[in-house]
Amino acid sequence: MSGLLELRGLGISFGGLRAVDDLNMSVEEGQIVALIGPNGAGKTTVFNMITGVYKPTDGQVLWQGRDITGASPHRVAALGIRRTFQKIRLFPQMSVFENVRAGCHLQARQHWWQGLVGTRAQRREEAALAERTHAVLRRLGLHKVADERAVSLSYGVQRRVELARTLVAEPKLVILDEPAAGQNEAESAELNDTIFAIRDSGVTVLLVEHDMNVVMNVTDHIVVINFGRKIAEGSAEAVRTDPAVVEAYLGRDDEAEDAA
Amino acid sequence: MGTFVQQVFNGLTVGGIYALIALGYTMVYGVMRLINFAHGDLCILGAFVGLTLLTGTAASGQPGALVLLLAFAVAIVVIAAAGVVLELVAYRPLRKADRLSAVVSALGASLLIENSIMLIWGPNVHVFPAGLLPDVIWHVAGATITFVQVMIIFASVALMAALYYFVHHTLFGTAIRAVAIDQDAARLMGINVNRIIMTVFIVGPALGAIGGLFIGVYYRQAYFTMGWTYGLYAFIAAILGGIGNIPGAMIGGVLLGLFNAFAAGYLSSSWQDAITFGLLIAILLVRPTGLLGEPVAENA
Amino acid sequence: MDAAKKPVTRRNEAIGIALWAAGFAIPAFASSSWVAIAAMFAIFAITALSEDVILGRGGMFDMGHAVYFGIGAYTTAILNTELGVPIFLTVPAAVLLAAGTGTLLAAPLIRLRGDYLLVATIGFNAIFVLAMQNNPGGITGGSDGITGIEAPSLFGIPLFSQSAMFWLDWVVLGLVLFLMRNLDRCEFGRALRYLKQDELAATTLGVDARAVKTLAFAVGAGLAGLAGTLFAVQLSTVSPSSFVFTESVTLFAIVIVGGPGSIPGVLLGTALMFVVPEIFRDFAQYRYFVFGIAMIAVMVLRPQGLWPRRRNGL
Numbered sequence: 002m003s004g005l006l007e008l009r010g011l012g013i014s015f016g017g018l019r020a021v022d023d024l025n026m027s028v029e030e031g032q033i034v035a036l037i038g039p040n041g042a043g044k045t046t047v048f049n050m051i052t053g054v055y056k057p058t059d060g061q062v063l064w065q066g067r068d069i070t071g072a073s074p075h076r077v078a079a080l081g082i083r084r085t086f087q088k089i090r091l092f093p094q095m096s097v098f099e100n101v102r103a104g105c106h107l108q109a110r111q112h113w114w115q116g117l118v119g120t121r122a123q124r125r126e127e128a129a130l131a132e133r134t135h136a137v138l139r140r141l142g143l144h145k146v147a148d149e150r151a152v153s154l155s156y157g158v159q160r161r162v163e164l165a166r167t168l169v170a171e172p173k174l175v176i177l178d179e180p181a182a183g184q185n186e187a188e189s190a191e192l193n194d195t196i197f198a199i200r201d202s203g204v205t206v207l208l209v210e211h212d213m214n215v216v217m218n219v220t221d222h223i224v225v226i227n228f229g230r231k232i233a234e235g236s237a238e239a240v241r242t243d244p245a246v247v248e249a250y251l252g253r254d255d256e257a258e259d260a261a
Numbered sequence: 262m263g264t265f266v267q268q269v270f271n272g273l274t275v276g277g278i279y280a281l282i283a284l285g286y287t288m289v290y291g292v293m294r295l296i297n298f299a300h301g302d303l304c305i306l307g308a309f310v311g312l313t314l315l316t317g318t319a320a321s322g323q324p325g326a327l328v329l330l331l332a333f334a335v336a337i338v339v340i341a342a343a344g345v346v347l348e349l350v351a352y353r354p355l356r357k358a359d360r361l362s363a364v365v366s367a368l369g370a371s372l373l374i375e376n377s378i379m380l381i382w383g384p385n386v387h388v389f390p391a392g393l394l395p396d397v398i399w400h401v402a403g404a405t406i407t408f409v410q411v412m413i414i415f416a417s418v419a420l421m422a423a424l425y426y427f428v429h430h431t432l433f434g435t436a437i438r439a440v441a442i443d444q445d446a447a448r449l450m451g452i453n454v455n456r457i458i459m460t461v462f463i464v465g466p467a468l469g470a471i472g473g474l475f476i477g478v479y480y481r482q483a484y485f486t487m488g489w490t491y492g493l494y495a496f497i498a499a500i501l502g503g504i505g506n507i508p509g510a511m512i513g514g515v516l517l518g519l520f521n522a523f524a525a526g527y528l529s530s531s532w533q534d535a536i537t538f539g540l541l542i543a544i545l546l547v548r549p550t551g552l553l554g555e556p557v558a559e560n561a
Numbered sequence: 562m563d564a565a566k567k568p569v570t571r572r573n574e575a576i577g578i579a580l581w582a583a584g585f586a587i588p589a590f591a592s593s594s595w596v597a598i599a600a601m602f603a604i605f606a607i608t609a610l611s612e613d614v615i616l617g618r619g620g621m622f623d624m625g626h627a628v629y630f631g632i633g634a635y636t637t638a639i640l641n642t643e644l645g646v647p648i649f650l651t652v653p654a655a656v657l658l659a660a661g662t663g664t665l666l667a668a669p670l671i672r673l674r675g676d677y678l679l680v681a682t683i684g685f686n687a688i689f690v691l692a693m694q695n696n697p698g699g700i701t702g703g704s705d706g707i708t709g710i711e712a713p714s715l716f717g718i719p720l721f722s723q724s725a726m727f728w729l730d731w732v733v734l735g736l737v738l739f740l741m742r743n744l745d746r747c748e749f750g751r752a753l754r755y756l757k758q759d760e761l762a763a764t765t766l767g768v769d770a771r772a773v774k775t776l777a778f779a780v781g782a783g784l785a786g787l788a789g790t791l792f793a794v795q796l797s798t799v800s801p802s803s804f805v806f807t808e809s810v811t812l813f814a815i816v817i818v819g820g821p822g823s824i825p826g827v828l829l830g831t832a833l834m835f836v837v838p839e840i841f842r843d844f845a846q847y848r849y850f851v852f853g854i855a856m857i858a859v860m861v862l863r864p865q866g867l868w869p870r871r872r873n874g875l
Contacts, residue, residue, distance in 0.1 A: 053764075053765075054765070074761075074764035074765045075764045075768055075770070077765075078764070078765055079767055083765070083766070084765055086762070090759050090761065090762040091759075091762075092754070092755060092758040092759055093758055093759070094754075095754070099751075102751075103755050103763070103766055104766055106748065106751070106752060106766050106767045106768055107766075107767035109748040111748055113780075115747075116743060116744070116746070116747020116748055116749050116750065117740045117743050117744060117747065118740075119739075119743040123747060127746065170767075294676075296676055296680075350857065350861075351860075351861070355860060355861060358860070358864035359865075361622070361817050361821070362817065362860040362864040364817075365813070365814050365817045365818060365860050366856060366857045366860040366861065368813070368814060368856060369814070369852070369857040369860070370853065370857055372849045372850070372852050373850060373854055374853075375849070375853075376847075376849045376853060379850075380847070493683075493687075496680075529695075531691050531695050532691070532695065534687065534691055535691040535692065538685075538691075539684070541684045542681050542684045542685065545673060545680060545681045545684075546669050546672070546673070546681075549673065549677050
């Protein structure tokens with residue numbers, strides 16, 4: 002059995018610090034998988050290795066069985082893998098529309114010279130991509146703020162803009178780094194529906210989340226890591242009662258501080 | 262053998278001057294992440310201020326050394342004051358703005374100072390008066406070494422040692438280094454960042470004024486575009502040693518001076534300059550933090 | 562809403578086109594020295610717009626842009642005076658050679674960030690000028706440069722008059738403005754903006770940073786090369802002093818003072834640097850003194866530039 006995305010013995014060191022060590026996990030197509038763990042456990046580092054932001058020192062990242070370890074971020078994006086960031090990274094000088102439109106970059110087939118000359122085919126493509134962007138904006142309820150400067154909006158809306166920017170590319174896998182962070186209760190409840198809707202549209206979801214309401218209610222499969230190592234995995238129910246997990250979370254006060 | 266020793270002394274003299282000027286670039290870059298393009302022009306302004314005093318008092322029959330000391334003192338005070346004004350007017354308002362704005366403001370300040378010199382002293386080459394310093398010459402291993410060279414080398418070394426002591430062994434120097442590492446953290450520790458930056462804009466131009474006046478005394482001439490030429494060399498020296506790094510600027514200055522002196526023995530001056538710039542680019546590509554530089558956070 | 566369709570964008574474009582069209586009438590009422598100034602404005606506007614591709618839109622600190630301008634000018638001068646190639650036929654060579662140099666230099670340059678990039682481009686500019694002065698192979702004419710460049714001829718009719726030359730420059734400026742306006746609306750231009758604002762986010766969206774930045778250098782350098790041809794023709798002579806570092810600083814300042822990424826801003830900046838001094842000819846020696854003050858004043862009072870790019874529109 003080979004998953005859509007598979008990590009084999011993945012590890013990375015920063016100087017002397019072993020941030021992630023011998024991580025094995027698999028994400029099956031159509032699943033919602035969560036990667037959880039205490040602060041500083043190395044979750045975002047794993048995402049950064051998958052998306053090419055960091056080059057792993059050991060192990061492999063397999064995409065549909067193909068080794069993509071160490072590929073640069075734009076190549077990873079071209080495979081159909083899109084991500085959001087824990088600390089939201091929207092283009093600060095751009096409107097919501099423009100930010101989401103940026104997600105279509107690889108959908109644009111125009112050559113640079115066609116763009117400079119403004120050929121008919123290029124203009125038609127621009128119109129089509131604008132329409133595609135509007136469709137996603139409507140789907141995520143962002144059409145009313147399309148012309149607002151994205152970073153002037155509330156945190157929760159900004160997260161949705163970033164999500165829209167990944168979805169507009171119709172990716173195979175979206176990687177969400179703490180999608181519920183900074184959202185109020187209503188927004189976070191709404192997020193569960195959104196994640197289900199993403200999955201139902203045929204997109205596989207891998208997420209890091211602290212909000213247990215989200216993690217326990219939406220995920221098919223959970224992987225727990227601590228100090229860069231996997232300590233448990235399984236269904237929400239199995240993970241919740243796993244002694245290693247309980248200890249990792251309860252022991253958090255005295256240990257996690259050092260790791261963070 | 263004779264030429265070798267000669268080039269070493271020529272190189273050390275010029276290198277000492279480069280180092281004095283390079284310190285101003287590197288200190289400002291260290292605390293503000295700004296290339297102070299006006300620094301070279303400030304230094305040459307120092308040369309002109311000194312020159313005016315020298316020519317004014319040379320006829321008075323006072324002893325040369327006394328006149329020279331006075332010229333240095335006045336140049337230092339005037340240029341340090343100019344440095345403070347520069348900081349207050351052109352840089353402080355832009356501290357929170359985009360970095361490019363500060364770069365353009367610095368370029369504007371450079372044009373302003375350079376052309377002020379031209380408007381005040383005219384576009385011609387000015388010759389420094391002769392006979393101020395003893396005409397002593399030493400012959401060492403076949404090389405000829407002048408009193409001026411020895412004076413410049415000694416003075417540069419002494420000034421650099423003093424600066425090194427100031428930055429690394431006094432509380433104020435520690436504060437400067439703290440601001441260079443992390444301005445916000447330094448502020449939280451109760452350091453008055455504005456005062457530190459102001460100090461850097463006093464110390465850097467003061468050293469630069471000495472360097473500028475040395476250039477005048479050594480080459481016995483001054484002209485208004487000289488700030489660019491020597492400023493650029495000193496700036497390359499700062500990059501060579503690792504911009505933002507104070508000992509680096511000293512070493513970079515001396516190395517560049519030696520490099521130029523030896524290249525001059527074998528190459529025409531224009532290709533020599535081309536090689537200097539080639540060297541600069543090579544260093545930027547291979548080791549952008551310079552020979553001694555610590556990695557500088559570029560996202561700041 | 563698609564910004565290209567905004568009524569305000571349409572209106573501004575209409576005003577721009579009308580002003581450009583009206584410009585053709587300049588020779589009808591201006592003296593020939595003013596027509597020459599207008600021609601120089603057009604040439605430097607093209608150069609400044611080409612610098613804007615790299616600096617304003619790409620956010621890459623290129624302070625050696627006079628190199629590409631110079632390569633275009635020298636290519637035309639050498640091909641025309643040495644080999645007798647007609648001016649119009651030198652254009653592809655000037656553009657391609659400048660663009661090729663831009664591409665070649667971009668390979669190492671784009672690895673550098675911010676100030677380091679700026680310093681390296683200063684270095685390339687200095688090397689270029691020194692190389693031209695040293696007259697390699699006896700083809701650049703050393704410090705005196707090359708003289709005797711012919712007037713271009715169109716369908717066998719030489720464009721001797723200053724007015725004809727101005728019209729030619731004005732047409733080319735119009736073409737470059739058209740390209741710049743399209744740059745705002747195409748994927749290449751957008752990708753540059755993404756990279757400038759957040760390179761990491763851009764690459765995770767699939768933007769190939771190396772390719773896009775190299776292309777920006779190539780396009781910016783190529784357009785500067787085109788302007789170089791016009792410059793060589795306008796003066797009928799080229800020499801190293803026209804492409805020194807100070808020229809690069811001026812181009813850099815035009816973009817930042819005018820407004821990075823803003824077409825009207827860059828045009829305004831060009832006018833301030835090249836046309837206004839002509840009005841105050843009697844005070845010529847104060848020119849750079851005033852520039853210096855103006856550069857500081859504009860940056861302190863309007864750090865975004867005199868005519869900044871509109872934020873939400875395109």
